[in-house]
Amino acid sequence: MSLISDPWFYLVAVPGVLIVGIGKGGFAGGLGMLAVPLMALTVSPVQAASIMLPILCVMDVTGLKAWISTWNTSLMLRLIPGALIGVLAGYLAFEYVSDAALKLLLGLMAILFTLNHWSKRWRTIKPKKAGNDVVDRIQGAFWAGVSGFTSFLAHAGAPPLMMYLLPKQLDKRLMVGTVTIFFAIVNYVKLVPYAALGLLDATNLGTSLVLAPLAVIGVKLGIWLHDKINPVTFFRLMYLFLFLTGLKLAWDGATALG
Template sequence: MTFILDPIFYFIAVPVVLLIGISKGGFAGSLGLLCVPLLSLVISPIQAAAIVLPILCVMDIFGLIAYRRIADWRNLGYLLPGAIAGILLGYLLFSYLSSDFIKILLGVICVVFTLNHYIRRVPADHVAKASISGGSFWGSIAGFTSFVAHAGGPPLQFYMLPQKLDKTLYVGTSVWFFFAINYVKLIPYGLLGQFSLQNIGTSLILLPLAPLGIWLGVKAHNMISEVLFYRIAYILVLLTGGKLLWDGLTGMNLLF
């Protein structure tokens, strides 16, 4: 078995996998979008996504056990066809997506997600309704961004949060959504040759951290002020997005 040997990679990868587990464990779930951007600081975004996907798939099983009977099936029916179309689009465009372009895309996602959190103001009594058009549109965006960077969380939230679902129903729907699309992504990732021996070996080394991260997420949900955690975390998202935008734009010679 081969695997990445660079200690700097593991200096970043270990907390990243723990962060994914914490998110899957029900605490600060949106911050899973940081996994590929942070790893992209030391390896290519394409390799980072390939290493993370098997770990996500294992974590999704734990989530599905907890929420196997809880989901808004109507919303899933609206979201999943679009998400599969978005995954297919990502697969078809894969050979045209350079590392610099993906860094720019990730940077934009991080910055827009953060600014939306701080700037967006929705009336307290406003409740959006599930719709085929909205679910198909945001589902396709989530499928595409999830395919290239496992960053399907923000588009899903843009669609679902305004509906103000019961928290448990919202989490259960999200668990089912990502379980479905992550396992669908295994097919195009395999066809594209992303599961090299080095990538799989690195995933296996990091995999034992998955249940630990989920356990920490469950504990943190009850012990730590989520408000304070989010304040710090959103700053991290914004800084990471800014760094990726700079690197991507510089790499494509779009900055002087």
């Protein structure tokens, strides 16, 4: 079986996959973008994203079993069309994005997402329930489209999606279920254009297969920890880690472009 043999890759990939699985399983996938930046420290961002996609699909199957009956139907109907357009845009733009530019983009997204979290801006916004007004539908389609685009390029679709969902202050279980179903649909759709671009080759798929058991373990840990761990402590440490990783990637991308 063909796979990556560099031990440094697995040193960052193993904890990255576990953390993403825990986040997807029990905490609405808040750190779903962490694994690709970590892997991108040792391989190209494109290869990191290619390896991670089948792993995310395994996570989605595991998560669906726990959250399939807990999600907001009206929100999903307004989010999915925009997300699919975003995925298509990501596919069309993919060949024009260099490794250096992708590292810079990935690093900046990680930094801005973390700074936004630390500033607690989302918590100061008044709750807004899902409705049928035109403005809310446009906002949902826009943020879902951005989510689909960034998800295609680097599996970093959570930040823009949360910009739309968090102000609604949904019930915790409803939030996790809705996000889980949303990204399950998006990730399985992404398999088609990823295959068309030749990104799911033997080496990437072999490496994904080796890491796949960690995906199941991580998601099940997240489901188990959902009501048992203090999410504030967990995310406080993980966001710090994400911020530092973002700084490293942004520096590498900026210096390569310069």
